[in-house]
Amino acid sequence: QQQVKQSPQSLIVQKGGISIINCAYENTAFDYFPWYQQFPGKGPALLIAIRPDVSEKKEGRFTISFNKSAKQFSLHIMDSQPGDSATYFCAANPGSARQLTFGSGTQLTVLP
Amino acid sequence: EAEVAQSPRYKITEKSQAVAFWCDPISGHATLYWYRQILGQGPELLVQFQDESVVDDSQLPKDRFSAERLKGVDSTLKIQPAELGDSAMYLCASSLVTGRTDTQYFGPGTRLTVL
Numbered sequence: 634q635q636q637v638k639q640s641p642q643s644l645i646v647q648k649g650g651i652s653i654i655n656c657a658y659e660n661t662a663f664d665y666f667p668w669y670q671q672f673p674g675k676g677p678a679l680l681i682a683i684r685p686d687v688s689e690k691k692e693g694r695f696t697i698s699f700n701k702s703a704k705q706f707s708l709h710i711m712d713s714q715p716g717d718s719a720t721y722f723c724a725a726n727p728g729s730a731r732q733l734t735f736g737s738g739t740q741l742t743v744l745p
Numbered sequence: 746e747a748e749v750a751q752s753p754r755y756k757i758t759e760k761s762q763a764v765a766f767w768c769d770p771i772s773g774h775a776t777l778y779w780y781r782q783i784l785g786q787g788p789e790l791l792v793q794f795q796d797e798s799v800v801d802d803s804q805l806p807k808d809r810f811s812a813e814r815l816k817g818v819d820s821t822l823k824i825q826p827a828e829l830g831d832s833a834m835y836l837c838a839s840s841l842v843t844g845r846t847d848t849q850y851f852g853p854g855t856r857l858t859v860l
Contacts, residue, residue, distance in 0.1 A: 637787075639787075665847070667848075667849075669851075674853075674854075674856070675853055675854070676749070676751075676836050676838075676851035676852050676853045676854045677788065677836070677851045678851065679848055679849070679850070682848070722787050722788075724787070726847075728847075729842040729847035730776045730793075730795065730800075730840065730842050730847055731847075732778065732790040732793055732801060733788070733790070733849060735787025735788050735789070736787055737785075737786055737787055738785070738786065738787055
């Protein structure tokens, strides 16, 4: 049973535009929500993460918005650049030293 | 910056052969994970170690997969015999829990192709 649903599957954005990727979860025990960036042939790399005690976290051009009541969270990439072209995965786990449950991924293409 | 090391990076094998993957986590990281990532999907956990002990292997196909972390440092994942459906990226991750912080760092993965 998929516990983290991610959309869209693919996204094409012009350089300088805003990229938005959405995730929804079912397990109310989840309390850590990271986003990973993966380039072809590489392992996932942590981009930004949030815990449910805050509704938003910003790091540079990357922002996570979190809606606990709706059990949804999203990644916003401002001023998208061609170098941001990669696959993005949302994930969640119910606490430290616990497995991550990943979404199905979003392939982002930023056109120059 | 410390990284998770994995080898080999690529492995091509024939059905029914045995394969083994190696992972060296970031120094000091007590928790080690093996994930499998099928092309176009997110990683899924196979097995989790805390030091040398298995914490979770509920999703490991134990009839053909085995994993060990004998000294609580590096780890080996083995498949015997390999099947066509095992073709995937095998990712190793490690983490160090400090308070509420538990970032999982992933290695570059081993891309397995079973012919």
